[in-house]
Amino acid sequence: MLVFVGWAFVCAAAGMLALTDGAWGLAMGTTTGMIVALALLAHAAFTSPEGFTAEPRVRLEQPRTAVTLPDFGRRATVFVLVVLANLSASLWLGVMLHRIAITLEWKPADALALALFAVPVLGALAACFQLLQRSLLRMTFAPLAMIATGAVLWLMT
Amino acid sequence: MADDLTRASLPQRALSGHAAVGLLAGGLIYLVALSGMLAVMQERWQRWEDPHVAEMPSASPSAVQMALEHKLSTDGKATEHTYIMLPKEGLPRLEVMTDHGARYYAADASPDRPSRHTWTDFLLDQHYYLNLPMTPGLVLTGVLAVMLLVLTVNGVMAHPRIFRDAFQLRIKGQRQLARTDWHNRLGVWTLPFIVTLALTGAMMGVGLLVVQAVALDRHDGDVEKAYAPIFGEHPAHDPRPAPTARVDAAMRWMSQHHPELPITFVAVEEPQTAGQQIIILADQERRLVYAESFLFDGDGRFLGMVGLSDGPLGQQAIASIYYLHFGAFGGVPVLLAYIIFGLGLCVITGTGMTIWLQKRRARGLAEPRLEAFWAMVIWGSPTALLLTAWLRFVTNGEATLAPWFWGGLGAACLVAVLRPGQWIKRSVPVVLAAGLAVTGIAHWAYYPHQALDVAFLDLGLVLASIGIIITVSWSRRRQTAARNAVHMEATPTI
Numbered sequence: 001m002l003v004f005v006g007w008a009f010v011c012a013a014a015g016m017l018a019l020t021d022g023a024w025g026l027a028m029g030t031t032t033g034m035i036v037a038l039a040l041l042a043h044a045a046f047t048s049p050e051g052f053t054a055e056p057r058v059r060l061e062q063p064r065t066a067v068t069l070p071d072f073g074r075r076a077t078v079f080v081l082v083v084l085a086n087l088s089a090s091l092w093l094g095v096m097l098h099r100i101a102i103t104l105e106w107k108p109a110d111a112l113a114l115a116l117f118a119v120p121v122l123g124a125l126a127a128c129f130q131l132l133q134r135s136l137l138r139m140t141f142a143p144l145a146m147i148a149t150g151a152v153l154w155l156m157t
Numbered sequence: 158m159a160d161d162l163t164r165a166s167l168p169q170r171a172l173s174g175h176a177a178v179g180l181l182a183g184g185l186i187y188l189v190a191l192s193g194m195l196a197v198m199q200e201r202w203q204r205w206e207d208p209h210v211a212e213m214p215s216a217s218p219s220a221v222q223m224a225l226e227h228k229l230s231t232d233g234k235a236t237e238h239t240y241i242m243l244p245k246e247g248l249p250r251l252e253v254m255t256d257h258g259a260r261y262y263a264a265d266a267s268p269d270r271p272s273r274h275t276w277t278d279f280l281l282d283q284h285y286y287l288n289l290p291m292t293p294g295l296v297l298t299g300v301l302a303v304m305l306l307v308l309t310v311n312g313v314m315a316h317p318r319i320f321r322d323a324f325q326l327r328i329k330g331q332r333q334l335a336r337t338d339w340h341n342r343l344g345v346w347t348l349p350f351i352v353t354l355a356l357t358g359a360m361m362g363v364g365l366l367v368v369q370a371v372a373l374d375r376h377d378g379d380v381e382k383a384y385a386p387i388f389g390e391h392p393a394h395d396p397r398p399a400p401t402a403r404v405d406a407a408m409r410w411m412s413q414h415h416p417e418l419p420i421t422f423v424a425v426e427e428p429q430t431a432g433q434q435i436i437i438l439a440d441q442e443r444r445l446v447y448a449e450s451f452l453f454d455g456d457g458r459f460l461g462m463v464g465l466s467d468g469p470l471g472q473q474a475i476a477s478i479y480y481l482h483f484g485a486f487g488g489v490p491v492l493l494a495y496i497i498f499g500l501g502l503c504v505i506t507g508t509g510m511t512i513w514l515q516k517r518r519a520r521g522l523a524e525p526r527l528e529a530f531w532a533m534v535i536w537g538s539p540t541a542l543l544l545t546a547w548l549r550f551v552t553n554g555e556a557t558l559a560p561w562f563w564g565g566l567g568a569a570c571l572v573a574v575l576r577p578g579q580w581i582k583r584s585v586p587v588v589l590a591a592g593l594a595v596t597g598i599a600h601w602a603y604y605p606h607q608a609l610d611v612a613f614l615d616l617g618l619v620l621a622s623i624g625i626i627i628t629v630s631w632s633r634r635r636q637t638a639a640r641n642a643v644h645m646e647a648t649p650t651i
Contacts, residue, residue, distance in 0.1 A: 028486070030349045035497070062520065073622075092367055099375075108386035110472075120303050120363050121306075132311075
């Protein structure tokens with residue numbers, strides 16, 4: 001309960017700072033909050049009880065499975081999907097978001113900011129989704145979804 | 158492995174992805190975090206590496222005008238851009254830069270020495286581009302920032318007891334447990350910082366591709382036109398000769414109409430041509446935007462404002478990225494906080510890979526060469542940075558530092574891989590600690606009359622040295638205690 005009250009206070013303070021001093025106030029408050037948290041953490045570290053220091057038992061050297069060509073291929077494909085495919089797909093969707101924002105008569109600066117913000121966020125979210133998947137096929141869904149959404153926006157403009 | 162993953166819970170799968178991304182990008186993220194932590198103090202480092210330059214609290218408009226005219230006349234050839242750094246809190250120097258080099262000036266506009274902040278520039282190049290050519294380097298660091306964002310998200314997802322364990326830091330328990338606690342707790346409590354850093358870094362890096370793509374889509378590939386909604390239009394090109402731009406008149410206009418806004422930077426685009434334009438950047442108190450741009454013609458007549466501080470929300474947001482990324486929005490206290498958070502990010506990155514390696518070791522799949530490589534990256538990178546600083550002083554700023562850094566670190570990593578062992582963790586931190594202390598003391602002794610806030614960097618180096626010694630000693634004591642505990646456990650009791 002106390003934890004939630006504490007978090008409620010933190011959120012209220014952040015809200016007040018944002019209202020009085022805008023983004024600058026929020027940034028200052030967050031920075032101060034993190035410093036206070038780290039100080040509390042340092043205190044927790046120094047007062048932590050002496051624990052069991054023995055290192056866990058190490059298993060005997062296990063036989064290793066050699067990296068086979070299909071295994072290497074799978075890893076390379078994961079890299080291509082998570083880094084290159086996502087980057088290209090999020091870039092495509094970002095530019096299309098820019099285009100639709102201009103069509104909707106957003107200010108050019110807002111449209112550009114939207115694209116600049118969207119590309120890394122979409123790329124990161126897509127990568128997070130992919131890294132939770134079990135198969136390469138399911139991993140392709142994220143970039144394909146971005147490409148498809150971008151295509152729909154393209155058709156709309 | 159695939160079967161295990163199929164049965165795994167969401168936190169386990171998130172952890173698996175977290176480890177994969179960490180393995181892929183951990184080393185480079187560490188280097189960018191390390192150079193970024195130091196780059197927070199870039200203005201002080203610039204003064205630290207060249208302390209004899211004249212310093213002043215402010216420069217008069219006529220002195221700035223004379224300095225500009227002197228630089229352009231001594232260059233003797235045309236330049237497309239001229240940048241004038243005006244004295245400010247962190248960097249109280251007057252510096253004029255053209256396409257043909259940079260020079261400092263005294264308060265009365267008499268020429269001082271040519272600018273030589275090669276180490277600071279090298280450090281910034283490492284942070285921005287990993288010392289690669291600008292475009293591929295910036296895109297690479299941008300992608301690394303996206304990876305950091307991914308690590309943050311799946312790190313939180315892999316941590317189901319994030320609130321319950323918020324203040325649990327068992328540094329006196331098993332070393333692997335302590336390492337994990339450091340990694341998780343620092344990661345959680347610096348989360349807003351890491352997300353801000355990653356997002357702003359990604360927007361700067363990957364943003365280059367975004368703007369180029371938007372330029373191709375809407376402006377026939379003209380990147381300047383794509384940037385115009387944020388930073389303003391480039392002046393119309395008119396190459397007919399003209400007298401030097403009246404920067405002094407523009408500065409006087411500023412002091413009459415906006416006396417509350419300190420001027421930090423003046424740019425003259427296409428100087429000494431009929432199309433020249435003066436851009437004055439004025440600092441905004443209690444704002445995240447890095448400045449407001451005031452535009453003037455060559456005679457110093459006010460043309461308008463770009464709108465970084467009061468334009469559309471998107472423009473203000475983009476103009477806030479730089480200050481947020483480098484912690485330049487709240488003076489020295491925020492800079493110090495950013496150094497602490499940056500150090501925290503280095504610890505998070507360093508412990509992350511070590512946790513993974515130790516887990517493998519516990520499973521009987523030790524990777525001694527990879528462990529040695531990682532230890533060398535962790536301790537060798539700051540040591541290599543320190544050596545480049547010495548190289549800068551020895552060669553008086555003439556040496557190109559990037560090949561020395563990468564060559565030195567690469568060679569050290571190669572040696573570590575070929576000869577893995579405990580010698581790396583035993584010797585390299587000691588070399589680093591000794592080097593930091595010697596550098597701090599030698600610099601302070603060699604430049605005893607430097608400004609106080611620059612002298613604090615020397616103190617910082619010595620304190621960092623002491624911090625490393627304490628950390629390493631503590632770690633060795635824990636290691637010995639762990640060995641003794643194992644020994645006690647193995648000794649039969651009567």
